[in-house]
Every structure is written in C-alpha cells, then in structure tokens.
Amino acid sequence: MTETAAPHPATYTPTDRTVPTRSKERAAYDHEMVHSILDEGYVCHLGFVRDGAPVVLPTLYGRVGEHLYLHGSTGSRPLRMAGQADPGLPVCVTVTHVDGLVLARSAFHHSINYRSVVVHGVAHQVTDPDEKREALDALVDHVVPGRSYDSRPANAKELAATAVLRLDLAEVSAKLRTGGPNDEPEDLGLPHWTGVLPLRKGYNAPIPATDLAPGIEVPDYLAIL
Template structure:
C-alpha cells in the first residue's frame, strides 16, 4: 500500500467492514473527519465489569487522528480507562440524521444519515499539556472560539476532570444520501415519495440570569450559531 493511500484512508478490518449495506461504507479519512467535526456528541460504548454493554452520550473532540473525551474522574468508563494499562476497549459512534426517506413501500423507507464508528482502546491522558489541549478542543468543539473566551480550569477543577484518548485507527464511515429506491411495480401507487430533510440549528441565545447586561454577545454567537450539524 502506498503512503498516499495510507494517508488518505483508514485500513478496513473485520470489525469495520459491515455485514450489510457495504456500498454505504467508507474508510476515507477526509470524510471520517468531516463527520466527526460536524458534531460534539458521541455515544461511547464499553463493557461493564458485569460483562454487560453500556452506552453513554458524551462530549468529544477530534484533534488530528485522535478523539478526546472528557468527564468526571468519578465516571465509570473514564475510571476504567485509567486503571488498565492496555486501556479500555470502547466503541465510539457518531450519527448525523440528514433526512427521512419516504418510499411507496414500508420496506424501502429509510433515513439519510452520516455515521462514524471507531473501535479501539481508550487511554487516560495524564500529560498536563495534552490534557489542556484536549479540554480546549472539547470546549471549542461545542462552540468554536469559546475556549479562548472563558476562564481556564484551575488546579482543583483540572484534578476533577478525566480526559481519555482514542486513536483513530480502526474507523469506518457510513452514509446514505438521495431519494427512495422503490420497486418498479410500486411506482404507480398513489403514495407521495421523496425525502423530508432534517435540519439542526441554534435558537436565540438566552443570557444567564446573573449576566451583567453590559457584557456583549460574542462574535461566535452572532447570527445564531457557528456551523451546520452541531447539536445532533
């Protein structure tokens, strides 16, 4: 495999090749990064001590080929990632819904979406510089520009915050786009068919009750939100 291919795509593995709808799967690094950068919410899956699966919604941010997740040092998966030398086996999934696909038949109903699934081992980050970078990335991932416009964590706050890292190695994206695929014999049925786009945006900012009214709305909040896809 050429260096260019290595740079441009993640290597498929048994885990990242889907058992169905393989034509929707992609290992393209740019596409994976675009999907990850379109939101700040992931679903983190791990196996609990009792052997049962657990899925928790969590904030995250991507920095180059790494995902950073943060949370309380008391939370179960973050604690688990710190206790194991080889890290905690996790699956991190990000999903954006773009539209509802309405076919003439119930069977061909679908959803237009973009998703990324990451498999790997999550490690606790202890290096202070990497922790600071990760925490800024998570704040800026929620709202670009915000990390530089708030008070950074102090020693007590940083001590209470766990940061885990998951390297992007075993990664796949999946996406469906376009209209419904009806059976030829269904085309004359009298049911409307097409796509209902799903949109996400921001409402009018609501100042805190205790906000000094002379503090202006920052530039990154003007216009009602910085980017598409956030919040999903």
C-alpha cells in the first residue's frame, strides 16, 4: 500500500490577493473557519470602486453554502452598478469580529485579538426568482436563525423593489489574532500591567414594538439568546 495523506478539511486556494504580505501565520483558508466567522457577524463591509475611488459601506448579508448574498433597494448605488455592469461588480466583502484588546508593555506591541474574513470577487445580480427568495430568507435567518419562518414573506411588490447580489466564496481568506501580548524580551521587566481585555458580547432583553398586540410572547428562538 502506498502512504496517503490523512483526509483534510476543504480549503480555499490562496491567491496573490488572499496571502497577507505580513503575519502570514495569522491567515487561514479552511471552509469551516471562514464559515463560522461569516455566520457570527451581522454586518459586512462591502467595498467597490466608483469613479475610480473606493467606497466601503456596511450592509447585511446571508450565506447559503459557498454563496454570500447581499441585498438592497434596486435604487441603491452598488446594486444599480452591479445591474449595469454586464460582467458584474468587482467587490471586496470583509467581516470582522473584535474579541479583545491586547495591552503590551510597549506601545508598539499593542494590538487587538480579532477574527476577520475577506472575500474578493465579482458580484452578480440574482435574477432567478427561487434563488432570490432563498437568498432573502438567508438574509433574515442570518439576523435571527429561524426568523424567516416567523415573519411574512416578501410579496411581489417587495421582491421587485429588492435587488440581491450573489458573491461566490472562492477567493477567500480568514485572518486571526489570539492570545496575549508579544513583548520584546528586554521589556519583560517594565512595571506596566500587561494582558488582554476581552470584549463581552451578548444581548439585552428584547424590546417589544410599541404596537405589539397583547398576548404575543417573546418567541423561544429569542429567549435562548
């Protein structure tokens, strides 16, 4: 029998754009890591080029397998641009979580612990009605998992007013920093406190809409958050 490599998880193929110029050890390409970072976020930062200059806008997103979906009014700038541009709209979509503040003894080594995903690619408007509905469900379920089953689906007028962009997860990388400060050996005797201040994340109690009818209780999918 020939020796075979152990099976390894699916990974994105690194490209010139997804290999960082420094801190290469912080980069990751496995699907599982990328998906978990994407799924934990609420807002991505969508970058595109307008009149030769960069534009970065925060926007909601959803993921279905290896597709990322963004949406917006059919009148919004990037959605219009993606519709006009025959070959699609070149974009860069970035999602970042800040996990902790890293306080080193030296100013130079101050940092943050974070996890980010950067997706490069060309976004296309979704024209297939079934894919569009699936994408919009994914956008709602990305905000609160299961919520698409507990809300009124988009009607024809709303569907017509909403444009959806699809971006394939192909040229993708994650980048992470974890752990404590990396001080220089000669700084270890300095008197400054050093360590990590972790950021706490969670939810406060749901605030019912002022016009919520009496008797409609907070659903289980919110109570467990």
